Amino acid sequence: MAIVVLVEESDGKIKKSSLEAIAYAAALNKQMNEDDVVALALGNQVSSEELESLGKFGANRVLHVTDERLNQGVIQAYASVVDQAMNETGAKVLVLAKSSLADPVASRVAIKQQAALGANVVDLPDLSDGFVVKRSIYTGKAFAYTKLDRDKKIIALRKNAITPEEGTETATVENFSATLSDTDFDATITNTEKSEGDILLPEADIVVSGGRGLKGPENWEMIEELADTLGAATGCSKPVSDMGWRPHHEHVGQTGVKVSPTLYVAVGISGAIQHLAGVNSSKYILVVNQDAEAPFFKAADYGVVGNAFEIVPQLTEKIKASQN
Incomplete structure (x- = not known):
């Protein structure tokens, strides 16, 4: 079975936090003896070369959904695609980096998959007695050790929890056809304003x-x-x-x-x-x-x-x- 990683982009480049999520999933993959790490990229703003480079950080393959409606990051639609990707790959674990988009997506997928959700995770799980994750709580002033008891698990990784090491491998990019209904786009993003400056x-x-x-x-x-x-x-x-x-x-x-x-x-x-x-x-x-x-x-x-x-x-x- 696979571990699925939802990746996000900014200006056509995969975010650093998503590279961290892939590196975390690769380490978890070895720990759990799973088959492979599958990155999931949504929208058509990232090149195939950029997606292939995810292999350098631990992804074996990339499922790419090129529907341009996903470029805006509509939460319901993202959750629907992630749910279908987990079903298609038989994944028992989803990893994503905490963000304003990923957090609500993770919550919705947890309901769809009947999965246990661990938020703000800062380390690999302890598998000696179940599946126990270390989480940052109280704005970083303490840690909680939480057992995820469900068969399926979602890990929302805190930024900078892991340092990705860049290798030389290349991931295989595959087109993934997700079924999206009009209700997936009931919420419409009418305008997006970004802060000014060369570096946000x-x-x-x-x-x-x-x-x-x-x-x-x-x-x-x-x-x-x-x-x-x-x-x-x-x-x-x-x-x-x-x-x-x-x-x-x-x-x-x-x-x-x-x-x-x-x-x-x-x-x-x-x-x-x-x-x-x-x-x-x-x-x-x-x-x-x-x-x-x-x-x-x-x-x-x-x-x-x-x-x-x-x-x-x-x-x-x-x-x-x-x-x-």
Whole structure:
């Protein structure tokens, strides 16, 4: 039997989080001695070459549904296709990366398949006594060990839970014909607006954010220069966006954009619990703050106590020098 992985795309490229889901499924495949890992791609915005490259991360084959109606990510339609793909392959496990699209899809497929759903999973399951997954709960402050007792299981993987290693294999791409009814498209997406900028926060591998410690919008140039040097997206704390220093789409936190980059750089941000809730999935956190007692240091992997107006320009120049 197979393990099915739902993959998502952005601008014609498979998302990094989906590559992580494939790598997780490949590791789980070995653990469970299943037959193969089947990636499921929906819509016609990804090239065959891009889909074949999923073999480098552990997919044996790719089922591609080229119906252009699936380009918009209609939840009901996605759930219907995933349900059919699981039935077709005889899959007992579905893996997907947590996202605003994948989360509701996973819930609907769980009902269709009568499957147990484990959300925010951060590690491979313990199979010594059933199927027990480790889940991140309370905005990353604790872990829960949950036994999935149903015959079929759905794993919603937290971003950065696994580091995909790129190999040289190529996946076989197969056309998959899914039966879709008009009711699958009862909900219609009338408009989609994306945040501006070369690198969007939800997809960024590196994020550089600033807080009230920068004292005003006129000082944001050094944040933007550091971000440009790192190839990063820029973000900010809620008070900064509330004061109009930065646009609201840059607000990172519990009530703003939740990010899961490899590196999150926080400059002049104290680290209120609402902000931490939006960044705790980051693989590494670097904090720059002149207040040694700032709460953010407790969550940081690396911390620099000092004046941001001195440290950030020096850091930028050091990075530029290393790049040259």
